[in-house]
Amino acid sequence: MxxxxxxxxxxxxxxxxxxxxxxxxxxxxxxIPEDHGGGRISVAAAHEQAREGHILLVDIRTPREWRASGVGEGATPLDMRREDFIEVLSQLTDGNKSAPVALICARGVRSARLSNQLIAAGFANIIDVPEGMLGSAAGPGWVRAGLPVRRYNEDAG
CATH class of the missing domain: 1.20.5 (Single alpha-helices involved in coiled-coils or other helix-helix interfaces)
Structure with a gap:
């Protein structure tokens, strides 16, 4: 027994x-973020370039995440789970698949994966922000770097 x-x-x-x-x-x-064929950029450079209009910075997180931490100044919130994500992104770039588009998520994992999908869909200038909003092995992230955030406006996003 x-x-x-x-x-x-x-x-x-x-x-x-x-x-x-x-x-x-x-x-x-x-x-662990995937490797991807696009470029990479720091949160500080993404903020500066978005503010100056050199890139379209897209925050691909969810509305719940936007409400929790805000949206980085200069970023456009666009939930990557939307069925019409690629269509809306195409509208944001005026149909120019060569326009520089930087993707940011919480920690750089989803943005790297989505970068690969967008490159496969024909977008030629996709840039990952691997630090994300909350930080990763790539760096402290948008929030800890002290970059400005704005409150998420549900009516606009």
Whole structure:
């Protein structure tokens, strides 16, 4: 009987350890940005270039995230989950698929992945902001860098 209990405990520990390891693997996959064929830019440079009109800076996060941290000054909020995302982005660039478009998300993961999708869809000048709004291995991010944010206006976004 004691041997059966020990065997059961061993399998529970092995199964629990495997579940924890799988959870970490999934978490890490979600936090590691893909490599992409576009350029990269820091949050400070993205802010400056967007403010000067040299790039279209698009905040691809969700309305919940925009409400929580605000939207970076000079950025256009456009939820990447929208079914018409590419159509709206095309409208924002006046149909110019060579226009410089910088993408920012929370930590640079979604922006890198979406960059690849947009490049595959024919956009030729997609730039990733790998620091994101909240920081990543690439840098402190928009908020911690002290760059200006504006309150998200739900009627405008």
């Amino acid at each position: 004691a041997e059966q209990v020990n065997r059961t405990r061993r399998w529970v520990l092995i199964g629990g350890g495997a579940a924890v390891a799988a959870g970490f693997a999934i978490r890490e996959y979600r936090l």
